[in-house]
Amino acid sequence: xxxxxxxxxxxxxxxxxxxxxxxxxxxxxxxxxxxxxxxxxxxxxxxxxxxxxxxxxxxxxxxxxxxxxxxxxxxxxxxxxxxxxxxxxxxxxxxxxxxxxxxxxxxxxxxxxxxxxxxxxxxxxxxxxxxxxxxxxxxxxxxxxxxxxxxxxxxxxxxxxxxxxxxxxxxxxxxxxxxxxxxxxxxxxxxxxxxxxxxxxxxxxxxxxxxxxxxxxxxxxxxxxxxxxxxxxxxxxxxxxxxxxxxxxxxxxxxxxxxxxxxxxxxxxxxxxxxxxxxxxxxxxxxxxxxxx
Amino acid sequence: xxxxxxxxxxxxxxxxxxxxxxxxxxxxxxxxxxxxxxxxxxxxxxxxxxxxxxxxxxxxxxxxxxxxxxxxxxxxxxxxxxxxxxxxxxxxxxxxxxxxxxxxxxxxxxxxxxxxxxxxxxxxxxxxxxxxxxxxxxxxxxxxxxxxxxxxxxxxxxxxxxxxxxxxxxxxxxxxxxxxxxxxxxxxxxxxxxxxxxxxxxxxxxxxxxxxxxxxxxxxxxxxxxxxxxxxxxxxxxxxxxxxxxxxxxxxxxxxxxxxxxxxxxxxxxxxxxxxxxxxxxxxxxxxxxxxx
Numbered sequence: 001x002x003x004x005x006x007x008x009x010x011x012x013x014x015x016x017x018x019x020x021x022x023x024x025x026x027x028x029x030x031x032x033x034x035x036x037x038x039x040x041x042x043x044x045x046x047x048x049x050x051x052x053x054x055x056x057x058x059x060x061x062x063x064x065x066x067x068x069x070x071x072x073x074x075x076x077x078x079x080x081x082x083x084x085x086x087x088x089x090x091x092x093x094x095x096x097x098x099x100x101x102x103x104x105x106x107x108x109x110x111x112x113x114x115x116x117x118x119x120x121x122x123x124x125x126x127x128x129x130x131x132x133x134x135x136x137x138x139x140x141x142x143x144x145x146x147x148x149x150x151x152x153x154x155x156x157x158x159x160x161x162x163x164x165x166x167x168x169x170x171x172x173x174x175x176x177x178x179x180x181x182x183x184x185x186x187x188x189x190x191x192x193x194x195x196x197x198x199x200x201x202x203x204x205x206x207x208x209x210x211x212x213x214x215x216x217x218x219x220x221x222x223x224x225x226x227x228x229x230x231x232x233x234x235x236x237x238x239x240x241x242x243x244x245x246x247x248x249x250x251x252x253x254x255x256x257x258x259x260x261x262x263x264x265x266x267x268x269x270x271x272x273x274x275x276x277x278x279x280x281x282x283x284x285x286x287x288x289x290x291x292x293x
Numbered sequence: 294x295x296x297x298x299x300x301x302x303x304x305x306x307x308x309x310x311x312x313x314x315x316x317x318x319x320x321x322x323x324x325x326x327x328x329x330x331x332x333x334x335x336x337x338x339x340x341x342x343x344x345x346x347x348x349x350x351x352x353x354x355x356x357x358x359x360x361x362x363x364x365x366x367x368x369x370x371x372x373x374x375x376x377x378x379x380x381x382x383x384x385x386x387x388x389x390x391x392x393x394x395x396x397x398x399x400x401x402x403x404x405x406x407x408x409x410x411x412x413x414x415x416x417x418x419x420x421x422x423x424x425x426x427x428x429x430x431x432x433x434x435x436x437x438x439x440x441x442x443x444x445x446x447x448x449x450x451x452x453x454x455x456x457x458x459x460x461x462x463x464x465x466x467x468x469x470x471x472x473x474x475x476x477x478x479x480x481x482x483x484x485x486x487x488x489x490x491x492x493x494x495x496x497x498x499x500x501x502x503x504x505x506x507x508x509x510x511x512x513x514x515x516x517x518x519x520x521x522x523x524x525x526x527x528x529x530x531x532x533x534x535x536x537x538x539x540x541x542x543x544x545x546x547x548x549x550x551x552x553x554x555x556x557x558x559x560x561x562x563x564x565x566x567x568x569x570x571x572x573x574x575x576x577x578x579x580x581x582x583x584x585x586x
Contacts, residue, residue, distance in 0.1 A: 001383040003406045009384070013391050016372040016400035027402035029371065031422070032325035038402060040374040040418055044409045078322065079309040081333040083376065083416040090294040091302070098306050107309035109320035109331060113296045116337045118411025123376040125333055125418040129324070 020137060023211055025069040025195055026128075028135045035130035036078075039069035045119040050163055055089040056096030057175035058122070063100035065198065066126035067179035068241040072196040073135045074188025075128030077104060077181070082111035083123030104181065132188035136245070141193035141212035145246035145263040148253055150183055153201055153242065154226040154234025177241045183255040187245055190254065194245040200238035202271065203284035205261075208244065209270035217272040218261035236284055313430060316504050318362040318488055319421075321428045328423035329371075332362035338412040343456055348382040349389030350468035351415070356393035358491065359419035360472035361534040365489040366428045367481025368421030370397060370474070375404035376416030397472065425481040429538070434486035434505035438539035438556040441546055443476055446494055446535065447519040447527025470534045476548040480538055483547065487538040493531035495564065496577040498554075501537065502563035510565040511554035529577055 001009070011022055018029040026039035041062070045051055049058050063080065070077055082097070101108060109127070141147075159174030161167075180196070187194060193212055197204045201223065209216040225234035246263055247253060269277030271284075278284065294302070304315055311322040319332035334355070338344055342351050356373065363370055375390070394401060402420070434440075452467030454460075473489070480487060486505055490497045494516065502509040518527035539556055540546060562570030564577075571577065 001379065003379060003408070006377065006379060006383055006387070006406050009387050010375075010390075010401060013387070014394050014398075014400045016402045018372070019400070019402050022401075022403060024403075027372070027374070029402070029420075031329065031371075032327040034325040034327075036324065036329075038374060038418075038420065040376055040403065040416070041405045042376045042378070042407045042414075042416065044378065044407050044414075047407060047409060078324075079311070079320070081320070081331060081418055082303075083333055083335045084299065085335070085337065085414065086294065086296060086299060090299055094299070094302050094306070097303075101307050105307075107307045107312070108303060108315075109309045109312050109322070110315060110317075110333065112334045112416070113299050114335045114337050114340060115296070116340060116412060116414065119409060121335075121337075121378065121409065121414030121416075123333070123335065123405070123414075123416035125331075125374055127322075127331065 024138050025072045035133050035135060037070055037073045037075035037128040037130055037135060038125065039066055040123060040125045041066050042121060042123045044121050053163065053175065055092040059093045059096030060100045060176050062122050062124045063097065064177045064179045065241065066124045067104055067181060068196040068198065070126055070128035071179045071181045071184035072194050072243060074131050074184045076131055077106040078127045078129050079107050079109035081109050081125040084111065084113045085116040085120045085122065086113060087120045131185045136188050136191050136194040138193060138195045138208045139211040141208060141214055141246045141263045143214060143263055143265055144249050145192050146249050146259050147216055147218065147246050147261040147263060148257040148259050149201065149242055149244050150180055150255060150257045151240065151242040152224040152226055153240050154230065154237065156239035157233060157237035158226060174239060177239065179241060180243050183243055186254045187243065190247055190251055191245040192248065194243060197240050197242050197244050198238055200236040200284060201244065202235050203281055204244055206271045206278060206281050206284055213266055215264045215267040215270055215272060216261060217264050220274050222258065222260045224258045317431050318365045328426050328428060330363055330366045330368035330421040330423055330428060331418065332359055333416060333418045334359050335414060335416045337414050346456065346468065348385040352386045352389030353393045353469050355415050355417045356390065357470045357472045358534065359417045360397055360474060361489040361491065363419055363421035364473045364477035365487050365536060367424050367477045369424055370399040371420045371422050372400050372402035374402050374418040377404065377406045378409040378413045378415065379406060380413045424478045429481050429484050429487040431486060431488045431501045432504040434501060434507055434539045434556045436507060436556055436558055437542050438485050439542050439552050440509055440511065440539050440554040440556060441550040441552050442494065442535055442537050443473055443548060443550045444533065444535040445517040445519055446533050447523065447530065449532035450526060450530035451519060467532060470532065472534060473536050476536055479547045480536065483540055483544055484538040485541065487536060490533050490535050490537050491531055493529040493577060494537065495528050495566065496574055497537055499564045499571065499574050499577055506559055508557045508560040508563055508565060509554060510557050513567050515551065515553045517551045
């Protein structure tokens with residue numbers, strides 16, 4: 001059973017309404033008068049980080065990738081639970097964790113610490129409080145919306161290649177990604193649809209179009225990339241944790257962002273890239289680590 | 294860095310008040326007028342389950358051990374987030390997950406699915422709603438309280454040995470433990486102190502005494518065990534997920550439970566077993582799997 005089959009089978013179980021059909025970045029639950037946003041992401045050695053990486057960076061990234069899911073919902077972090085497999089350089093791990101929690105002002109709530117052999121596994125659950133309801137989803141894009149992205153894509157890819165090849169270069173974007181929490185909060189009241197780009201712009205735009213049952217047309221020449229000679233790589237590699245969102249046509253984004261396309265009636269494919277239909281998601285994104293599937 | 298050192302270092306980070314100093318079964322956070330209880334436990338192949346075990350049982354146990362932490366706080370489950378590493382027999386895993394969620398009436402909220410090599414790792418976050426505040430802690434025992442335990446201890450140990458040795462016998466207590474949710478809810482308004490026995494009665498009683506800054510005296514002859522000839526094993530092996538709690542002297546427990554001791558002023562040691570002081574926790578509990586530390 002691969003990931004797609006596994007998740008499809010999970011959809012047959014008893015799902016919470018707030019699970020959003022297991023098709024969003026995070027779960028959303030109403031508790032009294034509050035709306036909570038919950039997410040859980042794992043990182044596996046050799047899959048989601050290179051064995052030679054600084055464990056302080058691994059801990060930072062574990063926090064940041066989860067907070068990025070809260071950012072995509074416009075949520076303010078309340079706290080985190082850590083699932084930690086003990087191993088080498090745990091002091092560095094705790095330093096990186098400390099830096100991330102301090103940077104984002106997020107306290108530790110608890111978790112679990114286990115021993116293990118083989119590749120290390122970490123899990124993190126982030127709990128946030130919605131700053132705006134309804135909480136933006138992937139599924140809210142509307143015909144005529146403009147499609148935007150924050151930041152510049154491809155920096156994480158270059159950082160990864162620098163680490164892998166042990167060359168000179170800036171690895172920050174890969175090793176210490178930033179969760180766009182402030183941007184997410186500013187966008188939540190305005191965006192029809194929003195998600196973070198964890199698996200690559202094209203794959204994530206494809207998913208947004210599928211969830212919204214519309215088509216998204218992207219003009220690749222408009223996409224801000226770190227290396228125009230590798231534009232396609234920058235649009236598919238992922239790990240940038242920027243925000244992809246749609247706004248009603250004419251609404252000016254309240255945060256720095258670039259318009260890269262528009263939302264159209266559902267056409268022949270969920271995604272159109274420079275007018276060409278992209279029919280299936282294979283090869284559109286996520287190939288972070290050398291042995292990842 | 295071992296588990297104790299790691300957790301001690303984590304206590305130096307920014308902790309949420311609801312983290313209870315990382316010394317309780319679960320975190321407790323106030324959200325509006327509600328009180329939420331959150332817990333996260335991992336299970337690692339070869340550490341927390343035997344590689345030959347039915348993956349349906351592994352999934353069940355992953356749910357049950359987390360719900361047991363909610364039970365110890367008297368909380369009603371709201372939902373769970375699953376961190377799943379793909380591997381063999383995932384169809385069986387989903388069947389067991391389905392059975393556990395249906396049995397406890399707990400919906401799936403979301404989570405993460407990853408690929409990995411080597412021993413499999415799973416994580417589960419359970420979110421509950423407190424049925425009574427203040428939420429019972431480990432730290433609330435008072436001098437003069439009576440100490441109680443639900444159920445009969447040692448059944449999980451026998452189940453584990455049956456599985457390990459491939460002999461005939463009932464493995465249910467080890468393979469499909471039950472979370473004492475109803476008992477926890479009934480006890481929450483009355484118990485001064487409460488926790489689940491995941492790591493063995495003596496170790497967990499030691500921890501309750503430490504957290505409450507008192508001594509707990511246990512009369513081993515009163516402890517209900519499945520095999521009186523292996524009384525000490527039954528009191529230290531763990532994995533029984535019964536509830537250990539203290540009530541003011543004279544309060545009759547509203548659920549089936551056995552009085553096994555009493556709470557005393559802090560004496561020479563946190564724990565007294567048949568009048569003998571137990572000064573440190575080494576060897577008191579948790580040796581679930583053959584290669585565990």
